[in-house]
Amino acid sequence: MDMRNLKLINYCWGCGAEHDASEVNYDQNATDKTVKCHCGGNIVTPSGKVQLQVVPAVPVWLIEDGSETFRVAAADDEQALQFMIDDWGMEDIEDVEVTVITDQEELRRKFILSEEGSKTYLSIMDVLNQTEKFPTLISTSIW
Numbered sequence: 412m413d414m415r416n417l418k419l420i421n422y423c424w425g426c427g428a429e430h431d432a433s434e435v436n437y438d439q440n441a442t443d444k445t446v447k448c449h450c451g452g453n454i455v456t457p458s459g460k461v462q463l464q465v466v467p468a469v470p471v472w473l474i475e476d477g478s479e480t481f482r483v484a485a486a487d488d489e490q491a492l493q494f495m496i497d498d499w500g501m502e503d504i505e506d507v508e509v510t511v512i513t514d515q516e517e518l519r520r521k522f523i524l525s526e527e528g529s530k531t532y533l534s535i536m537d538v539l540n541q542t543e544k545f546p547t548l549i550s551t552s553i554w
């Protein structure tokens with residue numbers, strides 16, 4: 412799998428906290444492979460079990476202005492909103508709601524038409540994976 416713009420996360424078995432998998436190091440050959448979370452729970456169990464998930468390396472923001480829905484990949488919510496104002500001419504940002512999309516099903520749901528006239532649908536993860544430059548518009552309710 413091409414991991415561009417995506418990263419691997421390990422979840423703590425105790426508290427569910429996310430840990431960047433590249434920073435969770437353990438010895439494959441050790442008898443006890445335990446890696447502890449700050450909560451005292453295990454990120455890696457003694458036998459080496461992990462909870463693994465591929466997630467966006469750049470957060471994806473849902474921007475709703477009451478009539479339209481946009482999804483933007485950007486470093487933070489301010490950058491996402493500024494991008495909509497600068498590049499897409501968004502006005503009336505008084506009542507705009509910006510929330511981060513973390514739901515794994517939503518990130519993998521194939522609902523974005525890949526190109527005009529095509530019948531191929533992509534997920535947010537698919538679009539992220541093809542993106543060269545951020546911030547970027549992932550989808551709008553118009554297309």
Ligand SMILES: [Zn+2]
Nearest residue numbers: 423426448450
């Ligand atoms: Zn924990």
